[in-house]
Amino acid sequence: MRSFISRDSHEVMKRKPTIMFLNRTFPGQKGLNGRLLADLAQAFVKDGWEVSVVTTDKNYKISSTMKRLSGLSVYRVGTSYKKTLWGYFVAYMRLLIKGLSLPGHHIVVTLTDPPMLITAGQLIARVKGSRHVHWCQDVYPDLLPPMGVKIPKLLMSFLKRHSKKALNKSYRIVTTGRCMARHMIKKGVQPKKISVIPNWYDADLLLEDKTFKGTGEKKKGKALAFTDDDNKFRVLYTGKLSRLHPIQPIVKAAQSLQKTHPDIEFVFSGDGVGYKNLARARSELGLTNIRLLPEQPAKNLPVLARSGDIHLVILHEKAVGMSVPGKFYSALAVERPVLFLGPEECEVGQIIDDYGCGTVIAPDNLNGFLMAVQSYRESSSYWDRAHKGAVKAAKVLTPEQSLQLWLDKMQSILRDL
Numbered sequence: 339m340r341s342f343i344s345r346d347s348h349e350v351m352k353r354k355p356t357i358m359f360l361n362r363t364f365p366g367q368k369g370l371n372g373r374l375l376a377d378l379a380q381a382f383v384k385d386g387w388e389v390s391v392v393t394t395d396k397n398y399k400i401s402s403t404m405k406r407l408s409g410l411s412v413y414r415v416g417t418s419y420k421k422t423l424w425g426y427f428v429a430y431m432r433l434l435i436k437g438l439s440l441p442g443h444h445i446v447v448t449l450t451d452p453p454m455l456i457t458a459g460q461l462i463a464r465v466k467g468s469r470h471v472h473w474c475q476d477v478y479p480d481l482l483p484p485m486g487v488k489i490p491k492l493l494m495s496f497l498k499r500h501s502k503k504a505l506n507k508s509y510r511i512v513t514t515g516r517c518m519a520r521h522m523i524k525k526g527v528q529p530k531k532i533s534v535i536p537n538w539y540d541a542d543l544l545l546e547d548k549t550f551k552g553t554g555e556k557k558k559g560k561a562l563a564f565t566d567d568d569n570k571f572r573v574l575y576t577g578k579l580s581r582l583h584p585i586q587p588i589v590k591a592a593q594s595l596q597k598t599h600p601d602i603e604f605v606f607s608g609d610g611v612g613y614k615n616l617a618r619a620r621s622e623l624g625l626t627n628i629r630l631l632p633e634q635p636a637k638n639l640p641v642l643a644r645s646g647d648i649h650l651v652i653l654h655e656k657a658v659g660m661s662v663p664g665k666f667y668s669a670l671a672v673e674r675p676v677l678f679l680g681p682e683e684c685e686v687g688q689i690i691d692d693y694g695c696g697t698v699i700a701p702d703n704l705n706g707f708l709m710a711v712q713s714y715r716e717s718s719s720y721w722d723r724a725h726k727g728a729v730k731a732a733k734v735l736t737p738e739q740s741l742q743l744w745l746d747k748m749q750s751i752l753r754d755l
Contacts, residue, residue: 355752356388358440358468360433360459361449362419364393364412365401368633370577370664371449371475374537376404381741382748383409390443392436394419394429413440419452426452434458442466444755445748453478456504469509469751475537477501477521477660484657486581502526510751512744514662515685521659533747536685537664538737539671543640570603571715573677574646576639577665579612583652587679587701588628589619591708596627602715604650607631607642643672647721648696648714653680655701662686670695670732675724677710689735695727 359379363372375391382389390411395418404410415432419425430452437446437458446468448459456472463470479497482489489497505511505527512535513519519532579585588604595602604627606616613630620628634642643649649669653661658681666686669676676696678686687698697710713720 354386354388355445355748356390356443357382357445357447357748358390358392358437358443358462359447359449360392360437360455360462362394362429362433362451362455364391364398364414365404366398367393367395367418369451370537371451373540374475374664375449377538377541377737378741378744379410380404380407381745383407385745388443390440392433392440394432430455430458434461437462438465443468445469445471445751447471447473449473450475450478454501454504456501456508460504460507463509469755470507471510471512471748471751472505472508473512474518474522475514475661477518480521480525481582481657481660484582484654484660498525506531510747512747515659516688517659517683517685518662520683524659533743535740535743535747536735537662537667538735538740539667540639541737542636543643543668543671545640569601571599571601572646573602573604573648573650573711574643574674575604575606575608575650575652575665576634576642576668577608579606579608579610579616579652581611582654582657582661583610583612584654584679584701585612585616585619585652587704587707588616588650588652589623589625590704591711592620592625592628593623594704594708595711596625599712599715600627602711603627603629605629605631605646607634609633640672643668643674646672646674648675648677648711648724651676651678651680651686652701653678653684653686655681658684667735670728670735673725673728673732675714675721675728677707677714679707689731690727693727693731693734694723695731696724 359375361371361375363369365372365376379389379391388409392413394414394416396414398414400412413436415436419429446459446463448455459470479494479501502525505522508531511532513532514537516534519534522532523529592604606613616628617630651663651666653663662685666676676690678690678696678698679701681687682698690696690698699706699710
């Protein structure tokens with residue numbers, strides 16, 4: 339069978355370039371990966387590419403904004419699959435079958451939801467004669483133990499070998515942080531295949547919020563359950579709280595600060611098992627300085643993000659090099675200092691060190707955590723230094739920069755055809 343790309347390179351470059359993305363989620367489903375994918379797909383369309391997105395759940399309709407992009411085709415298969423072994427398997431098979439049924443594309447890009455989707459992308463690329471690129475948001479199966487998933491040693495060893503083989507078969511691998519690239523190299527992945535392109539914040543966070551412009555609406559504060567005149571110093575966490583985000587340091591810090599600094603409060607907005615555990619601890623210990631909000635609609639996110647005096651980012655120490663918290667970039671978008679409870683070697687810790695936009699504290703360092711929160715509350719110069727660092731970082735780590743890096747990288751692959 340003649341390969342889709344086995345033609346004269348000059349003829350390939352004359353054609354409109356085509357790219358296919360595969361991922362379990364895409365807006366309006368929830369999830370950071372889906373939002374990033376939507377941004378990237380739109381950037382490719384605007385750059386003159388024909389873009390296909392293969393995702394799940396026919397119940398969701400494509401947005402009017404997406405419909406206006408003539409070069410974008412979104413293919414939804416099946417229903418919304420739960421994050422169980424069976425749910426992931428069914429989603430994997432649906433995405434694979436649909437990808438194989440579509441015409442060939444120059445480049446096939448897989449994300450990491452469901453896990454091992456990389457192998458589906460490689461099969462599609464091999465059958466269609468395409469180049470395969472793996473966009474690694476999370477490193478599986480390595481991330482499973484920190485997530486609390488118990489896997490027999492023999493099975494884990496088998497999965498790791500299979501993962502390494504699949505990664506080395508990819509034409510290119512895009513990681514979201516330097517820590518992830520180092521982790522892959524330690525796994526035995528060829529360094530020449532790896533590129534680092536950071537994730538980016540939602541550009542809508544930069545928009546002026548209109549819902550709370552009027553003084554009447556602002557006083558009611560219906561959406562956020564608090565008002566700007568609460569006179570509280572807010573440590574804000576937004577997004578999912580999973581087993582990758584240990585909450586025990588927060589609980590202990592809240593216990594201590596409730597006695598010494600009643601004007602400091604921790605505000606959490608999102609979902610995940612961690613919220614249930616946090617609600618239980620708050621109730622049992624009477625922690626009135628922890629406030630839990632439901633996950634907010636997109637229109638409330640700008641005002642919510644700006645309501646935090648500092649932003650909290652958390653990552654399990656054992657997950658370094660396997661995941662990079664995306665909420666970190668949202669904090670930079672609204673120019674807030676970041677308090678990172680996690681390993682220094684993580685990309686978040688490295689950026690904080692590069693720009694001075696916050697503080698890195700090991701999760702088991704309770705005294706360090708307490709001192710950092712109190713310093714941000716009590717010292718305007720301490721807060722201001724980190725704020726200036728966040729402003730500086732936000733000017734560099736922009737959506738435009740990351741999207742352009744993606745476009746440049748895929749253009750280089752086209753030239754290799």
